[in-house]
Amino acid sequence: xxxxxxPVLSGVAVVTVGAALGAAWSWRSLNAPLALPEQGLHFxxxxxxxxxxxxAALERQGVVRHAYVLxxxxxxTGRATRIHAGEYALTPGLTGLGLLDKLGRGEVFLxxxxxxxxxxxxxxxxxxxxHPAIAAATDPADEIMTALGKPGLDPEGQFLPDTYSFPRxxxxxxxxxxxxxxxxxxxxxxxxxxxxxxVLTDPYDGLILASIVEKETALGRERGLISGVFHExxxxxxxxxxxxxxxxxxxxxxxxxxxxxxxDADTPYNTYTRHGLPPTxxxxxxxxxxxxxxxxxxxxALYFVATGDPDGSxxxxxxxxxxxxxxxxxxxxxxxxx
Numbered sequence: 001x002x003x004x005x006x007p008v009l010s011g012v013a014v015v016t017v018g019a020a021l022g023a024a025w026s027w028r029s030l031n032a033p034l035a036l037p038e039q040g041l042h043f044x045x046x047x048x049x050x051x052x053x054x055x056a057a058l059e060r061q062g063v064v065r066h067a068y069v070l071x072x073x074x075x076x077t078g079r080a081t082r083i084h085a086g087e088y089a090l091t092p093g094l095t096g097l098g099l100l101d102k103l104g105r106g107e108v109f110l111x112x113x114x115x116x117x118x119x120x121x122x123x124x125x126x127x128x129x130x131h132p133a134i135a136a137a138t139d140p141a142d143e144i145m146t147a148l149g150k151p152g153l154d155p156e157g158q159f160l161p162d163t164y165s166f167p168r169x170x171x172x173x174x175x176x177x178x179x180x181x182x183x184x185x186x187x188x189x190x191x192x193x194x195x196x197x198x199v200l201t202d203p204y205d206g207l208i209l210a211s212i213v214e215k216e217t218a219l220g221r222e223r224g225l226i227s228g229v230f231h232e233x234x235x236x237x238x239x240x241x242x243x244x245x246x247x248x249x250x251x252x253x254x255x256x257x258x259x260x261x262x263x264d265a266d267t268p269y270n271t272y273t274r275h276g277l278p279p280t281x282x283x284x285x286x287x288x289x290x291x292x293x294x295x296x297x298x299x300x301a302l303y304f305v306a307t308g309d310p311d312g313s314x315x316x317x318x319x320x321x322x323x324x325x326x327x328x329x330x331x332x333x334x335x336x337x338x
Contacts (some may be wrong), residue, residue: 030095032095033093043058043088044086064096084104087168111133117214121159144176148176148177156281187290190203217314225297225314236302239273246263248269
């Protein structure tokens, strides 16, 4: 071997070993956990941001130690141009490679918003637009329903209570669209599986009745029974005589104490003065109340009154005499508490 070749080969060996060591160090760096706080970190990737901008920002925060390694690997593997904008939740144990995978798949953090049974539409809109991750508008109710493809439809009761997940920046009308379509699906199923009673002429009637059931009880075991009372009264041509509809019709005039004068004051929602169902739902009805409205438990009972028990339960009666006796027992219990 020529003498001049020895240093050349030695140099090649050094370079090769150095490259191997560098590659091994880079690979360990890519697979090492990021320096994240114990509670994790929420990080937002702006629309159109380059990966190098993202890694540089994380390096400034002390999360990524060697941003250039991530950038180099991403360019080498074609991942540098495949990142998605949005809010990401970075949790302890996440590695550099895991970060690239998360950004590449667009695994953005999903916020949650729960629509509560019994809310009115105004309650829903107020709380939805107060959510920090929602892109809130100021559209009035009629424009919202037009945007949902239902111009002229009263928004009351038109959204299914549930918990909805969404990425930051979701528009309020978009989430309302999900809840409205979920309601339509629930109504379609309930109508297809309804108990034929001759009371409900269409799914909207069922939704109105479901909203009343929702406001009358929070007990699952009672929903079908209360629905049964209302079905029975409607079949007999009796007025529903349910306080929640009167309260809804009073609007801001209701101060928490329903008076005899208010019960006697006629409004489209006063089921003491008018026969049949009110013109619209009075609240957001949950799936259980919808099911109960379309499939009542009919026992012949025409009346119900609170027991006064802490669970909020009711006594159901077939005759007015039985009902009056139950009312007296309730009033006696209330007086005994005072």
